[in-house]
Amino acid sequence: MTRDELADLLWPTRDRARARQSVRQALYSLRSRLGADVLMGDDPVQVHPEGVTSDLQALEACLTGARPSECLDLYAGPFLEGLSLT
Template sequence: MYTLRMLGGIGLSDTDGREMDALLRQPKHVALLAYLAIPRPGTWHRRDIVLGTFWPEHDQARARTALRSALYNLRRQLPEGTIVSRGDDELSLAPAAIRTDVAAMSD
């Protein structure tokens, strides 16, 4: 299970505790990952809201392309099944694949 730390600075480590430095150097991708993790993995987020939050300056088509690209890059760097979709409208992080310090504090 991967661990995403958002309190006191952002960090992401793999199952062996190694930092995922390559992913952490991509601010927009890290921000998207953190957004999907709030309030906890397993929460569904509407794609249209994600588009407006991360790419408000783009028209719908360009924003969707940017989101697809970001998701592709995240999925390449994370274990298979970490980012999941429900139809074409919603995204989530699989709770079995990633844990967060924010969710741990609220438990």
């Protein structure tokens, strides 16, 4: 995803310069906290597939391993609780 796309998605009401500054700060914070190799590239920015795990990967692993109770535990909470993109 390009920096402009991230800026538009995450800070749609800010002017472009301020939104891009926020993207720079967010990427710096992510790299500082998660390690420099978690994100690939500068523009576009990508998440390194081996650098993070996702709930989808965990679900696929427990389904493949035939562990249904573990699958249910993964999805006990509300879907995307607290997420707002607008």
